[in-house]
Every structure is written in structure tokens, then in C-alpha cells.
Amino acid sequence: MTYPDSSQGPVEGSAAVPPRFRIQAPGVESTGVGARRELGLEAVFEARDVSVSYGAKKALGGVSLRIPRSRITALIGPSGCGKTTFLRSLNRMNDSVPSFRIDGQILYHGHDMYAGNVDQVEVRRRIGMVFQKPNPFPKSIYDNIAWAPRNLGMKAGLDERVEKALRGAALWDEVKDRLKDSALGLSGGQQQRLCIARAIAIEPDVLLLDEPASALDPIATKSIEELMHSLKGRFTIVIVTHNMQQAARVADQTAFFSLDSSAGDPCGTLIEFDDTETIFTRPADPRTRDYVTGRFG
Amino acid sequence: MSGPVPDPAAPLTPSGNLRRRQIFSRVAESGATVAAIIAVAVLGIVIYTVVSRGAAAISFDFLFTGTPTGIGPAIVGTGLIVAVATAIAMPLGILVAIYLTEFAGSRMAGPIRLALDLMNGLPSIIIGLFVFGILVNHRHQSGFAGSVALAIIELPLIARGTQEVLLLVPGSMREAADALGVSRWRSVLGVILPSALGGIVTATVLAVARAAGETAPLIIVDSIFDGKSVSLNPFEVVPNIPVTIFTLSEEANPEGFTRAWGSGLVLVSFILFASLGARALLARSKRKMPT
Numbered sequence: 001m002t003y004p005d006s007s008q009g010p011v012e013g014s015a016a017v018p019p020r021f022r023i024q025a026p027g028v029e030s031t032g033v034g035a036r037r038e039l040g041l042e043a044v045f046e047a048r049d050v051s052v053s054y055g056a057k058k059a060l061g062g063v064s065l066r067i068p069r070s071r072i073t074a075l076i077g078p079s080g081c082g083k084t085t086f087l088r089s090l091n092r093m094n095d096s097v098p099s100f101r102i103d104g105q106i107l108y109h110g111h112d113m114y115a116g117n118v119d120q121v122e123v124r125r126r127i128g129m130v131f132q133k134p135n136p137f138p139k140s141i142y143d144n145i146a147w148a149p150r151n152l153g154m155k156a157g158l159d160e161r162v163e164k165a166l167r168g169a170a171l172w173d174e175v176k177d178r179l180k181d182s183a184l185g186l187s188g189g190q191q192q193r194l195c196i197a198r199a200i201a202i203e204p205d206v207l208l209l210d211e212p213a214s215a216l217d218p219i220a221t222k223s224i225e226e227l228m229h230s231l232k233g234r235f236t237i238v239i240v241t242h243n244m245q246q247a248a249r250v251a252d253q254t255a256f257f258s259l260d261s262s263a264g265d266p267c268g269t270l271i272e273f274d275d276t277e278t279i280f281t282r283p284a285d286p287r288t289r290d291y292v293t294g295r296f297g
Numbered sequence: 298m299s300g301p302v303p304d305p306a307a308p309l310t311p312s313g314n315l316r317r318r319q320i321f322s323r324v325a326e327s328g329a330t331v332a333a334i335i336a337v338a339v340l341g342i343v344i345y346t347v348v349s350r351g352a353a354a355i356s357f358d359f360l361f362t363g364t365p366t367g368i369g370p371a372i373v374g375t376g377l378i379v380a381v382a383t384a385i386a387m388p389l390g391i392l393v394a395i396y397l398t399e400f401a402g403s404r405m406a407g408p409i410r411l412a413l414d415l416m417n418g419l420p421s422i423i424i425g426l427f428v429f430g431i432l433v434n435h436r437h438q439s440g441f442a443g444s445v446a447l448a449i450i451e452l453p454l455i456a457r458g459t460q461e462v463l464l465l466v467p468g469s470m471r472e473a474a475d476a477l478g479v480s481r482w483r484s485v486l487g488v489i490l491p492s493a494l495g496g497i498v499t500a501t502v503l504a505v506a507r508a509a510g511e512t513a514p515l516i517i518v519d520s521i522f523d524g525k526s527v528s529l530n531p532f533e534v535v536p537n538i539p540v541t542i543f544t545l546s547e548e549a550n551p552e553g554f555t556r557a558w559g560s561g562l563v564l565v566s567f568i569l570f571a572s573l574g575a576r577a578l579l580a581r582s583k584r585k586m587p588t
Contacts, residue, residue, distance in 0.1 A: 091476065093472065093475065093476065096475070098402065098403070120475075121478055121479070121480050122478065123478075124475060124476055124477065124478040125477075125478025126478070128476060128477065128478075129472075129476035130476075131469060131472060131473070131476075133469060135467070135469035135470065135472065135473045136473075137470065137473065137474075137488050137492075138470075138491070138492055139488075139491075147477075147479075147487055147488070148477035148478070148479055151479045151480075151483045151487065152478065152479065195473070198473075198477065199476070199477070202477060202478060204478075
């Protein structure tokens with residue numbers, strides 16, 4: 001099968017990138033920096049023909065894309081299309097799955113993430129992750145945030161760090177008077193924002209969000225989405241969502257994954273990657289169009 | 298699946314062979330219920346016998362003086378032997394459990410779990426002989442030898458019990474800790490063990506209760522004492538309750554028998570309260586565990 005230009009484009013790098021792939025978000029200082037490529041923005045991740053298998057089952061194949069810095073990139077697609085698998089490959093969370101195997105390359109700021117000398121702990125130190133279900137530690141609100149910085153030797157100004165993280169996650173005003181209370185007493189939405197605060201407290205470079213609002217009600221979802229807007233710029237954000245409206249609301253660019261059965265067993269793959277607006281209004285691939293217009297999925 | 302198809306209009310009373318099936322079902326249910334009642338009754342009868350026969354022996358002198366009036370040194374001695382045994386077995390058992398749940402792959406974990414279960418099934422007299430061979434033969438009996446034997450009995454109980462509660466700690470806690478760039482051992486210390494603490498204490502208390510009553514190894518490695526006093530040096534022979542019960546019950550003197558029952562009552566009370574306390578603790582810590 002042939003992939004549309006937009007999913008192949010970024011791999012080929014330089015001149016071949018079609019114009020519609022350029023990031024055109026207003027107010028972005030995207031010009032005049034030599035290191036930035038044709039994409040218009042420096043890539044944080046560059047996936048080159050990435051395939052993932054769990055044992056004999058191939059979960060994802062042939063994914064190539066570049067995720068630009070300080071932007072929000074959404075991964076959308078139907079269930080089982082490999083979007084979460086791809087996300088978890090970006091901070092090597094899949095390594096703990098015994099039969100996991102990855103082929104191809106994922107470059108992080110130009111470094112091969114799966115090279116032999118790469119340390120998983122160091123990877124996750126820089127690339128934080130927030131999970132589908134809020135998973136605060138059974139500790140106090142304060143200790144949830146302070147635990148990782150303490151263990152990473154960031155002990156100076158811990159109180160300020162905790163406050164800054166909670167403010168960053170728009171949770172400070174709700175919890176400032178009960179920092180010593182158990183985090184398990186917070187509502188689901190608050191717990192998820194606490195998990196985001198916990199992730200940003202160690203000042204990572206990238207935040208990976210795996211359907212962060214799927215277990216939350218619409219009001220809590222809205223606050224998480226607003227939070228994402230306020231965090232972009234400080235962090236590169238990659239979010240998996242199966243809520244298309246959410247992708248449309250928060251993401252600068254969107255990657256559409258789907259199942260591809262052309263090579264025998266169905267296997268997830270990247271169909272199209274482009275500006276969010278393009279994906280939702282003028283998708284190049286008919287499968288993307290069918291999905292975003294609600295014809296399947 | 299054979300049999301007549303019921304007439305839909307017939308009254309909803311049993312038809313066909315339903316009556317026979319119901320009788321069979323009731324018989325099976327009664328059988329199971331009776332078996333459960335017997336199990337509880339046996340425990341009840343044992344406890345009732347120990348209490349009714351042993352209560353007569355219990356007095357201040359019995360609990361706090363040495364032979365011939367009391368078993369004070371044996372109570373202290375059992376406490377000492379079991380404490381040393383637990384000090385050996387608890388750290389080892391917890392580390393084994395951590396290895397099994399946090400570090401070993403399934404290929405390693407399976408055989409180790411099996412080994413622990415086999416170890417749990419070792420007859421305690423064999424453990425006693427083994428310890429006799431390495432620590433007592435050509436030397437002398439000691440409380441420490443008894444502790445080593447009891448530690449071997451406690452180790453698989455603590456390791457398996459701890460492993461069970463570590464498995465109850467949700468995988469999402471490990472993922473959360475991993476995703477923060479904290480090394481695995483730090484995650485174990487900071488997140489996983491604290492979440493499982495209640496269960497670990499429970500497993501240890503149950504192991505202590507089991508070890509406190511073990512008699513066979515102590516008869517071989519720590520039994521030649523007069524019970525008049527107790528030395529707190531575990532490398533001496535240390536008096537203990539199980540061997541005291543055994544010795545008293547061998548006496549021709551009927552009063553010795555009463556004191557054997559009294560000693561039994563002391564031991565059984567300790568084990569019962571320890572077990573019940575451990576259960577309560579486990580229930581509490583399970584409620585506090587995140588889901």
C-alpha cells in the first residue's frame with residue numbers, strides 16, 4: 001500500500017515536505033533559527049519506520065513522523081490502532097512488557113532512544129507521562145509532588161517547587177490548605193491534575209498524555225484541556241485521545257492512526273499527519289476523512 | 298437436555314425431574330455446610346479443652362517464676378528465640394518477595410515460588426536435624442540453633458505472604474513511579490513497600506505465630522534446660538514453651554500435666570491473638586490500598 005505524502009514527508013526530511021505540512025500557528029518565532037528544518041520547527045521526536053510487536057502480534061507498523069517542539073501533537077484513531085503503543089514507545093514504557101519488540105528508529109533530539117547506551121530511567125526523567133486513569137500515590141498531596149524531586153536530588157526549595165507544580169497544573173488554589181491530606185481523597189479530575197503536577201514538578205522536556213481525560217467528566221475534562229493550553233510552550237506535549245473534538249480543541253497537529261489489513265493480519269499504522277485544521281477540514285486520505293466525519297470508529 | 302418441554306401455560310410449580318434435582322442439590326449443600334461446621338467445631342473444641350484444663354494452672358507464680366512453680370523463663374525464652382528467628386527471616390523474606398515481584402522475570406519467579414512452597418512443606422523435624430548437623434553437632438545446643446531452624450520455617454511464609462500483598466499493589470503505581478524517572482529500587486522503597494506495609498506485617502505476624510509453636514526442631518537443638526532461669530544470650534541453651542509442654546506431659550506427676558495444659562494455654566493465646574491481630578491489620582491495609 002502507499003502512504004499519503006503527509007505521513008512520508010517528514011521522514012524524507014528536507015525539500016520534499018509538502019507546503020501544507022508547515023506549522024503555521026500564529027505568533028510562533030519559527031523563522032531565522034538555522035537549526036530548524038523545513039518543518040518550520042525543531043523536532044523533538046523523529047520516528048523512522050517504527051514497528052512494534054508484542055510476541056508474534058504486530059501492533060504497529062511503518063510509522064514515520066516528526067513531533068515538533070513546544071507544540072501539542074494529538075494521536076487519534078480507533079481502538080487498537082496502536083496510538084497508545086506508539087506513545088509508550090516514546091518514553092520506553094513498553095520495555096517492561098516482556099515480549100515487546102521495536103524496529104525502526106525513534107530519535108529524541110537526534111539521539112536514538114533505543115541505542116544500547118540509553119538508560120530508561122534517564123529517558124523518563126526527561127519525558128514524563130500521565131496515564132489514562134489517575135494514579136496518585138497513596139501519600140499526601142505534598143508528598144505526591146515532592147517524592148520524585150527528592151529522589152532525583154532536587155531537594156533545594158522543595159516547597160516552592162511543589163507550589164509551582166501545583167499552580168502549573170491549576171490545582172494550587174483547591175489544595176493549598178490541605179497539602180498534608182491524602183491524595184486519594186481528591187476527586188478524579190483533581191487527581192489527574194495532581195498527576196500532571198507530579199509529572200511537571202521534575203521539569204521534563206516532554207509530557208506524554210495517554211487519554212488523560214477519558215476517565216473524567218466533561219467539566220474536569222475542560223479543566224484538563226485548559227491546562228494543556230497553559231502548559232504548551234513550556235513543554236512539548238503529545239496526547240493520545242479517542243475524542244476527536246478534544247484533538248481539534250487542543251492540538252496544533254494531529255496524527256491519525258488506523259488499522260491496516262492490507263498485509264494480512266490487521267496492524268496499526270499512521271495514515272496521515274498534518275496540522276490539526278487540515279486533518280479535520282481537508283484530510284488527504286479518504287480513511288482520515290471517514291474517521292473525522294464519524295463514518296467509522 | 299432431554300425431557301418434555303414444559304407447557305408455557307402450566308403453573309410455575311416444579312415440573313419434570315426438578316424435584317429430584319432440588320433434593321440432590323440440598324443434600325450436597327448440607328454436606329458442605331456440615332464439613333464447614335466440623336472444621337470450626339474442631340478448633341472450638343481444642344481451644345475449649347486447652348482453656349478449661351489449663352486455666353487452673355494459670356497464676357502469677359506460674360507466669361513469672363521458674364521451675365518447679367512456673368514457666369516464666371520458657372515464656373521469655375520463646376520470645377527471644379522467635380525474635381531472633383524473625384530478625385533473620387523477615388529481611389530475607391521481604392527481599393525474596395521484592396525480587397519475585399519487582400525484578401525477576403516469569404522464568405525465574407516460577408521456580409523460586411515453587412522452591413518456597415516446597416520449603417514451606419518441609420517437615421520441621423527434618424529442619425531440626427539439618428540445623429543439628431550444622432550448628433549443634435560437636436558443639437552444644439543453643440537458642441540460636443533453634444532460631445535458625447524457626448527462621449527456615451518462617452522464611453517461605455514471610456516471602457510468600459509478602460509477595461501476595463506486593464502483587465496487590467496496582468501496576469499503575471509502578472508505572473507512575475517509573476514514568477517519573479526514579480530508579481526501580483527507589484520506587485520499591487518509596488511507593489511499593491509503604492503501600493504493602495500492612496500486608497507485610499501481617500505475613501510476618503502469621504509466620505511468628507506458626508514458629509512460636511514449632512516443637513520438633515527445638516527438641517533436637519534446644520531442649521536440655523532446667524527452666525529455673527533464662528539467659529538472654531541466644532548462644533546458650535534457652536528454655537522455651539514447646540519443649541516445656543513436651544517435657545511436662547511426659548512426667549508421671551498429674552500436676553505436671555496440668556502445668557502442660559497451662560503452658561499450652563499461654564502458647565495458644567499468644568498465637569490466636571497474633572493471628573487475629575494480623576488479620577485485622579491486613580483488612581485495614583487493604584482498605585487503604587489504592588485501586
